[in-house]
Amino acid sequence: MSSPSPRFDQAHTDDLMSFLAASPSQYHAVANAAARLEKAGFREVRETDAWDGTSGGKYVVRGGALIAWYVPEGAAPHTPYRVVGAHTDSPNLRVKPRPDSGGHGWRQVAVEIYGGPLLNTWLDRDLGLAGRLTLRDGSHVLVNVDRPLLRVPQLAVHLDRSVNTDGLKLNRQRHMQPVWGLGEPHEGDLIRFVAGEAGLDAEDVGGWDLMVHALEAPAYLGRDRDLVAGPRMDNLLSVHAGTAALAALAGREDLPYVPVLAAFDHEENGSESDTGAQGPLLGNVLERSVHARGGTLEDKARALAGTVCLSSDTGHAVHPNYAERHDPTHHPRANGGPILKVNVNQRYATDGSGRAVFAAACEKAGVPWQTFVSNNDMPCGTTIGPITAARHGIQTVDVGVAILSMHSARELCGAQDPYLLANALVAFLEG
Structure with missing residues (x-):
């Protein structure tokens, strides 16, 4: 062979x-x-x-x-x-139609789970946001916020004492919503921000297909650099x-x-x-x-x-x-x-x-x-x-x-x- x-x-x-x-x-x-x-x-x-x-x-x-x-x-x-x-x-996390959510002083982005990701690998990572915006005339604009914007924080071990013995259990709805700031959520905030990143007026945006991505760059790995992580x-x-x-x-x-x-x-x-x-x-x-x-x-x-x-x-x-x-x-x-x-x-x-x-x-x-x-x-x-x-x-x-x-x-x-x-x-x- x-x-x-x-x-x-x-x-x-x-x-x-x-x-x-x-x-x-x-x-x-x-x-x-x-x-x-x-x-x-x-x-x-x-x-x-x-x-x-x-x-x-x-x-x-x-x-x-x-x-x-x-x-x-x-x-x-x-x-x-x-x-x-x-x-x-x-597989990744994708932004929902009404993305502005949060509570208890945290601003969050509502996401839906796409495909079958290993959910735990998205925890405690600095995440960017990318995809496309659809304008009211039907055209599309690519957008990539390629810097630390979002994070899905894991519960501290002090509040989950059995995590290392019984395993991590994640609820896809409650535990996977990333934070992106402090304060109270306001409808339209995320899309106004993303539109601005693309040099657009939010009023011109008719739809979006957005998803999170991990920010670590691909890299050679190993003593002999014979592996690639990415x-x-x-x-x-x-x-x-x-x-x-x-x-x-x-x-x-x-x-x-x-x-x-x-x-x-x-x-x-x-x-x-x-x-x-x-x-x-x-x-x-x-x-x-x-x-x-x-x-x-x-x-x-x-x-x-x-x-x-x-x-x-x-x-x-x-x-x-x-x-x-x-x-x-x-x-x-x-x-x-x-x-x-x-x-x-x-x-x-x-x-x-x-x-x-x-x-x-x-x-x-x-x-x-x-x-x-x-x-x-x-x-x-x-x-x-x-x-x-x-x-x-x-x-x-x-x-x-x-x-x-x-x-x-x-x-x-x-x-x-x-x-x-x-x-x-x-x-x-x-x-």
């Missing part, structure tokens, strides 16, 4: 860390990925415009989702796709690798496939939205690309029949303190290369044929790889993989990078693995 690794390029991991730091929300992640693609020669196309059949790199942005593809010169309408799938959202690796690590892989193919006219990056929103809460993998966005883009090149329904069917998707998401590295929670014969290790994720109950979409596709890509790239299977006594998580396979009828394989502390405010991976994943994705997209 392994082969000699390509020479480690620290520049890739450095760039990942910059990407993580600059992407406190899925909207920022999409904007940053689009900027990288623009630099590689891709151009944005709008869903409301008519599309032409010209070759080259193109991308569509819808909210927190991005679909990008590169059409080689002379690609036929029935040319199959190679798709790298990922998601832009991460936020939102699940799953911006894959978004970054997929963006880098697609950008690397810009200008290639010898590709047998049309390479695609599909970065969805809302994976962490089921993908059921117009920007999630359950929605029509990817299917619409693939179909319109076929028709823009003069294709028919038959051409679309032929293209999808030959399409393969790598659903790239983070997975579980074996935990040294909890090795019994893992399958005894499958122990993915940090810096051991990307993992192939398998679950026969279709929580992951990988089958034997997909395994062969992934193995071939890793062999071509000279990248070692590993296999992840859950312990039979542990429920298995899922990804956009099975959803993509079922919705579009395309062969899908689940892969990713093994990490620790998944769904924490700060996760941990091997410093080499992001680079190894990106190399494997390039080889896969090349065909």
Whole structure:
């Protein structure tokens, strides 16, 4: 399952860390990925415009989702796709519609729990606030208050004497509301503040999608700096690798496939939205690309029949303190290369044929790889993989990078693995 690794390029991991730091929300992640693609020669196309059949790199942005593809010169309408799938959202705390709350002399922000975060990791951290503001004319403005603004204070041990013996018990409604100052809450205060940070008048703001983020910068960790700690690796690590892989193919006219990056929103809460993998966005883009090149329904069917998707998401590295929670014969290790994720109950979409596709890509790239299977006594998580396979009828394989502390405010991976994943994705997209 392994082969000699390509020479480690620290520049890739450095760039990942910059990407993580600059992407406190899925909207920022999409904007940053689009900027990288623009630099590689891709151009944005709008869903409301008519599309032409010209070759080259193109991308569509819808909210927190991005679909990008590169059409080689002379690609036929029935040319199959190679798709790298990922998601832009991460578990966190999100601002409620009426955010101004508090009591007992404390001003607080009312938040809702998004996805399945490790709640305790959000305690006693300096937190910023980021997302997008929707103006009354329908346009959007990104905002990022990237300085200490909020904090979810934990109850002192003197008032919870059993916390270290019986464990910390958190009520999602009562215990997770952050403080952001002293005094009495006044309706409209938070949005007036955030609008001011964005250089806007609060009267122009018609809506918002805001979330908190931990402020610690991504950092190398360990004696040999062979680990990376940082936020939102699940799953911006894959978004970054997929963006880098697609950008690397810009200008290639010898590709047998049309390479695609599909970065969805809302994976962490089921993908059921117009920007999630359950929605029509990817299917619409693939179909319109076929028709823009003069294709028919038959051409679309032929293209999808030959399409393969790598659903790239983070997975579980074996935990040294909890090795019994893992399958005894499958122990993915940090810096051991990307993992192939398998679950026969279709929580992951990988089958034997997909395994062969992934193995071939890793062999071509000279990248070692590993296999992840859950312990039979542990429920298995899922990804956009099975959803993509079922919705579009395309062969899908689940892969990713093994990490620790998944769904924490700060996760941990091997410093080499992001680079190894990106190399494997390039080889896969090349065909």
